[in-house]
Amino acid sequence: MLPYKSLIQLDRDSSIALYIQICNNFITLITKGILQPADILPSSRILADLIEVNRNTIKLAYEELISQGWAESIERKGVFALSNLPIRSTNKMDHELEKFKSDESFIWNKPPEISGERAHFKKLNLTIDGGFPDVRMTPVDLLMREYRSISRKFYGKDFLKYGNPKGSERLRIILSSYLANTRGLVVNPENILITKGSQMGIFLSAQLLLNPLDHVAVGVSNYNAADETFQYRGANLVRIPIDEYGMDVDYLEDVLREKNIKAVYIVPHHHFPTTVTMIMERRLKLLNLAKEYRFAIIEDDYDFDFHYNNKPYLPLASIDHHHNVIYIGSITKTFAPALRIGFLISSQPFVEAATALRHMVDRQGDSLLEEAFSALFENGEMERHYRKSLKVYKTRRDLFCELLQKNFNGVIDFKIPEGGLAVWSVFDKNIDLKKMSENALSNGLNVEDGSFYKNEVFNVNGIRMGFASLNEAEIQQALDILKKSL
Ligand SMILES: Cc1ncc(COP(=O)(O)O)c(C=O)c1O
The missing domain is CATH 1.10.10.10 (Winged helix-like DNA-binding domain superfamily/Winged helix DNA-binding domain)
Known part of the structure; x- marks a missing residue:
């Protein structure tokens, strides 16, 4: 035996x-x-x-x-x-498994490898991430209580069946009033598609707006995953400078006179990676250009909720009277990155098309989770969590920036970010970020090496340093290690 x-x-x-x-x-x-x-x-x-x-x-x-x-x-x-189980001998199985490690003989469209710190960070206690929330504060118990309570109810069983690919109607209704109250965005539930985070919204927009060889305008520095999504679609990127006021719309206008631009991708609230906010004058000009040249604006407002100094700017979508804007948002940065709930908002025909496309790749979202989030919005827990996080993150931002100022003077150039969860930190050009990141790792700290932010034209010696996911003691500790690692 x-x-x-x-x-x-x-x-x-x-x-x-x-x-x-x-x-x-x-x-x-x-x-x-x-x-x-x-x-x-x-x-x-x-x-x-x-x-x-x-x-x-x-x-x-x-x-x-x-x-x-x-x-x-x-x-x-x-x-x-069972005597007839198709179980093979271990040796043979190992051999079979080996085969899956090599390339196939057929041809396929390889997407770029997954880049960014998320793919490479080690399991350590201390990480200066690229600007993520502190999930220790996420009221996941409240969410699970709603989840459990809905699933136990008689009608809750319905959410285990195939549901609406556009997402929970209850969530779309509550979101439409939430978006109107928080950012003046007045839309019908029918104009909302619930996605699995902002990234899905970017992907669906790229598929629907662009054909191979089309031009899409993006920032000189830009969210790398968006660039890759457009390029994977076969589109050409046209890089537009970004300065301290946001995207240079005059430059864009010059480009528009010469090139047919199908879409402009923009993060006007806190540009990625540099965190600058686009000023109103440029926002209005961009909207006028969109009307005149008939291009779509993909407005990625992935971290709208975190703005510290004053009221955040209203999104472009809230002042767009000609339906040129596709508004993309998510609660992954406000609640938890792993709980994949986002939204894409646009005219009804575009939303219907995006729904049909989403249906092809991911028939629908997680209905029960969407219902549970609806309950958190309805009973005010979501709002409470936002308010609490905002307060905590503001304190953390201030401490982080104070320590940067005090201990990295002349080494790191940065501006205190008005919003978002990270400080765009430009290091002295003599500092090798790759080496710094390796040193930090051996000292027990994950920190980016800057490669995620570089592209064919943007080569700044900088990284985003997230302050939100570390408490005050951890911020002290992490920046001490960072200093030692330089
Ligand atoms: C600019 C930008 N857009 C979109 C995303 C994707 O966010 P989500 O987790 O909602 O898909 C991120 C994530 O870091 C981001 O930085």
Whole structure:
């Protein structure tokens, strides 16, 4: 008999029932080839003694194993691993798996590799990220309470069925009044498509607006993932300078006289990566140009909620009278990046088209999650969380900037950001950011090496330094390590 006492690992504190754990252990033994097809399983009495559980638990585990089709019970003989399971020998399996590591013989459209710090950060206690929220503050318990409560209700079962690809109607209704109250954006629920974050909105817009070889205007510095999304569509990027007032719309106008630009992608609230806010005069000019030259504006307002000094600017979409703007937002930065809820807002025909396209790649969002978020918006918890975060992040921003000023004078050039969750920090040109990032890593701190922000024309020795996800003690500690790593 196999050494089941050591082979079967149980976590008695887990919320997963013991019989399910035992069943899963047997499945692993079978799939790994440790238990071969037609092998007999130990009797429930012997196994119960060995691993110190009730005999009925083993019986339940075997019943589960049988009902899942891994084992069979033969009268008066016992329980056996199914004889005709398509399980291969371990060696052969390893060989088969090796094959998947090499390139195929067919041709496909390779997207660029995933770049940015998210892909490379190690699991460390301290990380200066690119500007993410502090998920320790996320009221996930409240969200889960709503989730549980809806799923338990009779009507909650409906949310387990296929639902509306446009997203929960309840969420779209509450969002339409939320957007009107917070940013003067007056839209019908029908003008809203719930997406899985802003990135999906960028992707859908790129697909719908652009054809291969079309021109799309973007900032000289720009959100790298947006650039890649447009390029993957086959579009050509036309780089427009960004200064301290936002995108240079006069330059854009000159370009428009010569080139047919199909769309302009812009982050007017806090430009990525430099965090500058576009001034009103330029916003109005951009909207007029869009009307005159008939291009679409993809307005990425991914972190609207965080503005510290005064009231945030209204989005372009709120002052667009000619329906040129596709407004993209999300709550991933305000709530938690992993809870993928965003929105795309535009004219009804565009939203219908975006819905049809989304339906092809991801039939619909997570209806239950969307309902749970609706409840948090309705009962004011979302608002409370925003307010609390804003206050905490402002204190963190101020401390972060104060320490930068004090300890990195002459080394880091930066402006205190009016909004967002990061400081755009330009390092002295003699500092090798790659080396600094490696040094920091060996000192226990993740920090970017700047490569994410560079492109064919933008080559500034800078990184975004997120202040929001670190508490005050951690900010001190992280900046101490950073200084040591220079
Ligand atoms: C400028 C910009 N747009 C969009 C996104 C994507 O955000 P989401 O998580 O909502 O997809 C990010 C994420 O960092 C971003 O920085």
